[in-house]
Amino acid sequence: MKSVVYARTGDPSVLQLVDREVLDPAPGEVRVRVVVSGVNPTDWKSRSGPGAGAPQPASEVTPNQDGSGVVDAVGEGVEHVAVGDRVWLFLAQHQRPTGTAQEYTTVPAERVVKLPAGAGFDVGASLGVPAMTAHRALTVAEDGPDRLQPGALDGKIVLVSGGAGAVGHAAIQLAVWAGATVITTISGPEKATLAQAAGAHHVVNYRTEDAAAAIAAIAPDGVDLVVEVSIAGNADLDAAVVRNRGSVAMYANDGGDSATLPILPNMVKNVRYQFVLLYTVGGPALAAAAEDITRAVEAGALPVGEEHGLPLHRYPLADTAAAHQAVEDGAVGKVLIDVASA
Numbered sequence: 001m002k003s004v005v006y007a008r009t010g011d012p013s014v015l016q017l018v019d020r021e022v023l024d025p026a027p028g029e030v031r032v033r034v035v036v037s038g039v040n041p042t043d044w045k046s047r048s049g050p051g052a053g054a055p056q057p058a059s060e061v062t063p064n065q066d067g068s069g070v071v072d073a074v075g076e077g078v079e080h081v082a083v084g085d086r087v088w089l090f091l092a093q094h095q096r097p098t099g100t101a102q103e104y105t106t107v108p109a110e111r112v113v114k115l116p117a118g119a120g121f122d123v124g125a126s127l128g129v130p131a132m133t134a135h136r137a138l139t140v141a142e143d144g145p146d147r148l149q150p151g152a153l154d155g156k157i158v159l160v161s162g163g164a165g166a167v168g169h170a171a172i173q174l175a176v177w178a179g180a181t182v183i184t185t186i187s188g189p190e191k192a193t194l195a196q197a198a199g200a201h202h203v204v205n206y207r208t209e210d211a212a213a214a215i216a217a218i219a220p221d222g223v224d225l226v227v228e229v230s231i232a233g234n235a236d237l238d239a240a241v242v243r244n245r246g247s248v249a250m251y252a253n254d255g256g257d258s259a260t261l262p263i264l265p266n267m268v269k270n271v272r273y274q275f276v277l278l279y280t281v282g283g284p285a286l287a288a289a290a291e292d293i294t295r296a297v298e299a300g301a302l303p304v305g306e307e308h309g310l311p312l313h314r315y316p317l318a319d320t321a322a323a324h325q326a327v328e329d330g331a332v333g334k335v336l337i338d339v340a341s342a
Contacts, residue, residue, distance in 0.1 A: 003102035004320040005060045009049030012321035012328070015063070015101075022104045025075035030112045032087060036125035037100040037317075037337040038066035040166070041252075044324045046093075058097035063324070064337070065093050067100030068115060068124025078109045086115040088124030090132055090290065094279055100125075101320050103340055110283070113290045116298035122312060126166070126304045126334045127293055133278050134171035135289040137227045137249035138178070140274040144225060144247070145178075148292040150299075153180035157219045159241065160184040162229040163200055164191035166334055167251060169310045170302065171227045172198040174293075177301035183218055185211055185234075191332065198309030212240045222246055222269075231273075232256035239265040251276040310334050 001022050006014040025031045043063050071085045081087060092107045093099030115124045138158070139145060145152040158175045162168045163184030175182050176199040183202040184195045192203045204214045215223065215237075222243025228234060231248070232255035238248050239262045248271065261273070278286075296302050304310045311333030315323040320337055327335050 001103040002317055003062050004317060005062050006047055007060050009047060011048065012044070012324045014047065015321040015324065017318050017320070020102070023098075023106050025073050025078075025106050027076040028078065028109050029075040029106050030071055030078055030081060030087075030109050031073040031104055031106045032067070032069045032089060032112065033072045034067050034069040034100050034103060034105055034339040035121040035341070036068050037064045037339050038125035038128060039064055039323050039327050039335040039337065040066065040129040041327055042129060043093075043099070044328045047324060060097060061093070062098045062100075062102050062105070063093060063320070064099040064101045065091050066125055066128030067092060067105070067339075068121040069340075071112070072104060075109070080109065081112055081114060086121070086124070087112050088115050088127050089113075090128040090286070091278070100339075101317065101337060103317075110287070113294055116294060118300075119297045122336060123297060123302060123304055125336055126310065127170075127297070127302070129278060130166040130334075131170040131174070131293045131302060132286065132289040133167050133251050133276060134174050134227065135292055136276050136278065136281055136285060137167075137171060137251055137274075138175055138225065139288075140249050140276070141225045141247035142272050143245055147288055148174055148178045149295065150177065151179050153178035156180045156224040157222075158182050159215065159223040159226045159238075160200070161227060161234055162186070162254070163195035163198065163203070164309070164332055165229060166310065168227070168229065169194070169198050172200050172309070173302050174296060176201075177296050177299065183215055183223065194306075194309040194311070194332070196309070197307060206237075212237055215241045219243075225249065227251070230255035232259040235259050235261050239269075239271065242269060242271050244269045245272075247272040247274060249274045249276050304334060306333070312336055314338055
């Protein structure tokens with residue numbers, strides 16, 4: 001089979017297209033014929049490592065955590081999927097050397113989820129890290145739900161920072177599906193159009209407006225939850241607009257690795273700050289997210305494509321290095337790798 005690998009960390013040039021043997025699934029594993037592989041910032045960061053040539057956990061790594069395809073074989077003890085099932089994958093390469101940038105990948109069964117009828121492989125490959133991160137961010141509030149479904153966020157106001165990004169896009173869609181009123185901040189008119197296409201009810205341009213005043217006009221009692229991509233840049237804004245006993249869920253370090261929080265405004269409001277990293281949330285949280293996201297997909301709540309607020313950028317498997325570079329360069333939308341025909 002064709003597989004993309006890297007034998008040392010570094011820039012995208014370390015990625016090489018090679019021929020490798022198709023592996024049989026061990027007990028508790030599933031082999032999937034990959035149709036589409038999704039690329040996330042976590043993928044290029046893992047490939048880059050702490051520095052060029054830094055040690056890696058295996059002599060050879062195939063990147064990419066997310067993807068979609070068709071079950072090709074199942075190991076002993078696997079019952080929830082069968083050969084021929086269309087599926088989406090998450091954390092395929094977590095603590096393993098083989099991700100989805102290859103024609104066949106073998107994954108622990110709990111990371112393989114049936115793709116609802118009618119949902120395309122592009123949708124499946126766009127879930128994983130973005131949608132599951134968004135799910136976690138939307139379910140950590142002290143006064144909020146721990147699961148998402150229609151009505152779960154009725155009456156809640158959610159502020160999504162950076163609504164044109166992949167996680168922000170999924171957060172908007174999931175919050176709207178669950179009944180929330182969604183405000184999002186963006187940096188320009190093109191991103192505003194994308195956020196609105198995703199379903200955001202209110203869009204605030206933080207470069208041309210007083211964001212705190214604009215959000216306060218929409219939510220005079222404050223927002224219930226902030227899904228935050230850049231606490232370093234938005235700490236003061238979040239403290240100003242969050243309501244009493246509200247929460248700020250931080251899933252990225254855009255803008256820097258450290259932040260200064262204004263103590264008194266947060267203390268007066270009893271604000272909760274929650275860090276979110278998918279790799280360490282634990283099995284129950286991942287399983288809950290997979291179930292809720294699949295129901296949202298089944299309901300048609302997580303479409304992709306520019307008309308739905310998430311432009312798709314496509315690359316063939318042989319150009320995986322270019323796909324990684326596009327994500328590293330900040331491509332707006334979702335970068336997908338076409339591995340095989342459906």
